Structures are given as C-alpha cells and as structure tokens.
Amino acid sequence: MIEFILLLTAFPVGFLIAWFSRDELANGRKWLKIIMIVSAIFIIGFWLTGWKTGSWTFGYLLILALVGLMKSHDRKWTKAAI
Template sequence: MILNIFFILLAIPSGFLIAWLARDELVSGKKYFRILIIVSILGAIGGIFYDLTYLSLTFVFYLIISLISLIKSEDQKWTKRKL
C-alpha cells in the first residue's frame, strides 16, 4: 500500500518534468490531454471494478501527468507563447 501511494505521488514531479521538457508542445496538445484524461478516468474505474490494482494505478499515474500538462498549457509564462 505504501509503495502504491509512493508510485502515485511520483506522478506529480514527473508531470512537471514532462511539461517543462515539452513546453512547446503543450498548447497544441490540449485536445489530446483531454482525451487522455477521459481514458485514464475510465481505465482507473475499470481497473477498480475488475480488481486490477496495478492497471488502475497506472491509469491514475497517467491521469495526474495529463492533468498537470493540461493545467500548465494554460499558463502563458510556462509555455512562453501567446495563446
């Protein structure tokens, strides 16, 4: 259980790192982040219903990373480009 929580919390710095490394792609990838968020929510719920813990944890990891990327794509200081 502790390892699962650590895995989920590791998504936060990973999301910021990926968003920082791909700053120029954040604005053009907004629709894909939204699609990934929806798929991640559905996958996490499906993993919980079918008792596939690691599948649901993987989708929650993707969900956190894509949420951070979507939030940072709205920040003009972060992307250094006008929307």
C-alpha cells in the first residue's frame, strides 16, 4: 500500500519538474518518449524476475516522463515555440 501512495507522489513531482524545465519540454519530447519506453520495458522485466522495488522505481520514472510529455504539448505551459 505504501508503494502505491509513493507512486502517486510522482504526479505532483512531475508537474513541478515540468514547471521548472518549461523551456526544455518542447525540445525534449523525443527523450521523454524514450524514457517512457525504456521504463515500461524495465517495469515488465523487473516484475517478471521478482524484483518489485525496481518495478516501482521505473514506474515512478514512467509517470514523471508521462507528465512531462503531456505538458510539452500545452502551449500555455511551455516557453519555447512548438
């Protein structure tokens, strides 16, 4: 249960990181997508091997990248031209 609560903290942290890096969001979309794909692969791999801590860690990274990717498409949020 505590793992799920900690995983939910990734959403506000993701918004905070996206806010501080607004000028880099539009240029970093490719890297955010790569982070999401790699995180999803590691989540599945660690879950299948039984290392749940690694799965939760990469789940946190996946949520951070997802929030950043969502906010990179918001013209009001980003500073750079899209």
